[in-house]
Amino acid sequence: MQSSSLYTLAGSLNSLFIIVSLFGLWSQLQKIWRRKRDANLGAGQATDVLSLNQFTVSFLAYCAFFVYGYSITPFNHYIVWPRLIASLIALGILYEIDHDRRSVASRNALLTCALLLCAGVAGLLFGPTFTDEKRVISQSLIVAVTVLLAQGYAHQIRLIWRSGKTGAVSLKMSQFILAMDISTIFFACVMGLSTGWPLLLLACVSATTKLAIMWLFRWEKSSPAAQVKRQAPA
DSSP: OOOHHHHHHHHHHHHHHHHHHHHHHHHHHHHHHHHHTOTTOOTTOTTTTOOHHHHHHHHHHHHHHHHHHHHSSSOOHHHHHHHHHHHHHHHHHHHHHHHHHOOHHHHHHHHHHHHHHHHHHHHHHHOOOOOHHHHHHHHHHHHHHHHHHHHHHHHHHHHHHHHTOOTTOOHHHHHHHHHHHHHHHHHHHHHOHHHHHHHHHHHHHHHHHHHHHHHHHHHHHHOHHHHHHHHSOO
C-alpha cells in the first residue's frame, strides 16, 4: 500500500496539471473562434487541418476516464471532475468542427459524443454501486479508447505531415496536455499498477503523440520539405 500522503500529493499534482491541460483545450477552442472571426477564411477553414478523428477519440478518452473514476473504489475525485470538464470542452470543439464543416461525419460524431456524455452523467447520478465486474468493463473500455486515441493522433500527425502546416492546431494544447500526461504517469505509479495501469497506458500513449505533434510545429517552420508541401496544389 502506498502512503496516503504520497497518494494525496500525486493526486493533487495530477489534478493541478489536468486543470492546466484544460487551459490547453480551451486555447484550442479559442483559436478556432479567432479563425472564425477572420473574414478571409471560407467554409471549413476555421478548423483547417484539425482531425475530427482525433478530437472524437480525445473526447472518448476523457469520458471513459470520467466513468472509470466513479466506478472504482474509492470514488476518485481527482479523476472524475477534471475529466468531466475536459469532456465538455472537447464536445465544444466537436461542435465547432461540425458548425464549420457541416458534414455527415462531423454531425454524427457530435451527436454520438453528446449522447455518450449524457449516459455517463446519468450513470454517475442514478447508477447503482459499481461491482468489480463493471470495473473490469470500464478498464476494457479504456484499453479500447487508448487504441483509438493512438489511431486518432496518428491521423492528426499524418494530416500535418501531408499538408506541411499545422493550420488550426493549437501548440499550447499539446504542451499543456503533455504536462498532464507526465503527472498522470506519476499518479498511476503511486496508485499501484493493479489499479492505475489504465491511467498509465493511456498517459504514455498520449505523451508520445504530443511530443510528435510538438516536433511537427518546429518542422513546419524549419523544413524545406514542409514549405514544398504547403505550396503544392490541393
